[in-house]
Every structure is written in C-alpha cells, then in structure tokens.
Amino acid sequence: xxxxxxxxxxxxxxxxxxxxxxxxxxxxxxxxxxxxxxxxxxxxxxxxxxxxxxxxxxxxxxxxxxxxxxxxxxxxxxxxxxxxxxxxxxxxxxxxxxxxxxxxxxxxxxx
Amino acid sequence: xxxxxxxxxxxxxxxxxxxxxxxxxxxxxxxxxxxxxxxxxxxxxxxxxxxxxxxxxxxxxxxxxxxxxxxxxxxxxxxxxxxxxxxxxxxxxxxxxxxxxxxxxxxxxxxxxx
Numbered sequence: 001x002x003x004x005x006x007x008x009x010x011x012x013x014x015x016x017x018x019x020x021x022x023x024x025x026x027x028x029x030x031x032x033x034x035x036x037x038x039x040x041x042x043x044x045x046x047x048x049x050x051x052x053x054x055x056x057x058x059x060x061x062x063x064x065x066x067x068x069x070x071x072x073x074x075x076x077x078x079x080x081x082x083x084x085x086x087x088x089x090x091x092x093x094x095x096x097x098x099x100x101x102x103x104x105x106x107x108x109x110x111x
Numbered sequence: 112x113x114x115x116x117x118x119x120x121x122x123x124x125x126x127x128x129x130x131x132x133x134x135x136x137x138x139x140x141x142x143x144x145x146x147x148x149x150x151x152x153x154x155x156x157x158x159x160x161x162x163x164x165x166x167x168x169x170x171x172x173x174x175x176x177x178x179x180x181x182x183x184x185x186x187x188x189x190x191x192x193x194x195x196x197x198x199x200x201x202x203x204x205x206x207x208x209x210x211x212x213x214x215x216x217x218x219x220x221x222x223x224x225x
Binding site (some may be wrong): 002008029030031033035040041042043044045048050054069087089091095097098101102103104 | 137142144146151152153154155156159161167170189201203208209210213214215216217218219
C-alpha cells in the first residue's frame, strides 16, 4: 500500500512563495498529481509529474524526486484567490486504476 | 460544455433507506470514479471503473455498490445507508486510467444519513 503525507495548513501573505511538500511511502506509482479545491467546490487538476524534476505552469510549479520519495507544489506570487486546499495524488502500479490522495494542505493567504 | 454531473447535490435521509447518487459525464471518458471526502481525511476512493462493465474497489468500498452499464453513467448505490456514510461525495472521470490523465470532478453531493 501507500500513504501520502502533507502539512495540514500553511499561511502566507499576498505576493509570497509557498511550498507544499508531499512525502510518500510506496512500492511503485505512475507519477504525482496535484489538485486544488476551494471551499465546498470540486477539486480541479493543477499538474502532473511523471518524471523527476520540475514542471512549471504559470505561477505554479511542481517537483518530483523518486529517489527521495517526495514532491512539492510551489505557489509563487500568491494571490488571495489561491486560498484553497491542495492535494497530492498518485496512481498505484500494483493496483491499476486505483488513485490515492493525500489529506490535503489548507493554504491561507492573508493581505 | 464538458462536464461531470452529479445528482442530487444535497440529500438528507434516514438509516436503511436505499439511495442512489447518479453521475454522468459527456466527455466520452473511459475511467470513472467515486470518492468521499471527510474533514482531515482528504479524498478517499470508493470504487472506480476502467470501462463499461469493468469496476473495482477503491480504498473504502464497504457499504457501497456501483455499476457501469453505459460509458457515460456511473451511479453510486447505498443499499442500506448508515450514519457513518454521512459525507461529501464526488464523482470524477478521466480519458483513461493512464497516470497523468487529469480527473474531472463533479460538483459534489452532500449526503446526511440520520
């Protein structure tokens, strides 16, 4: 099996940079995904890392290091609208189709 | 508009009364899945379906049933609901089960079992 660990909450001011770590224990997976969820809303896909390294999508970047068993989501130039929960997720190799999410990190952006 | 539609959005019901939450997608996606979300636990997968007539258990399947008779629909059935199934439920779909395929989520169904 696998488990993904994320910090429960991060607080930062507008314009700052926030890094959300996701550490995992796994026997194998197909890559690391990140999702954003605003209060009461549907999660939306942000990024996917199939290989080690950094993927950049505008103000958001995601990183994966399989050798270190961790990844992170980097939020730059924080805006108030970035206040949301962020989830990492992996699709297991030993159970094709199964998808597992971390418990989520609540990001609070203050003025 | 490409979307995943869940119904109902809200439901309050009583223990033991069978209920079905419908999920439909209009994107011709092969992969569909149900999740429940509880405070502090994130999204936990209940069941998933790789294609028509192919379903499998996620991490928390007890007390739930699903079926996939058509590609677009993936209903979640609670045969005898209990209070511990009170939760926020999401249906999602993706083009396939390939690793990087993004999940498209419905707006959620808030279920209260009294």
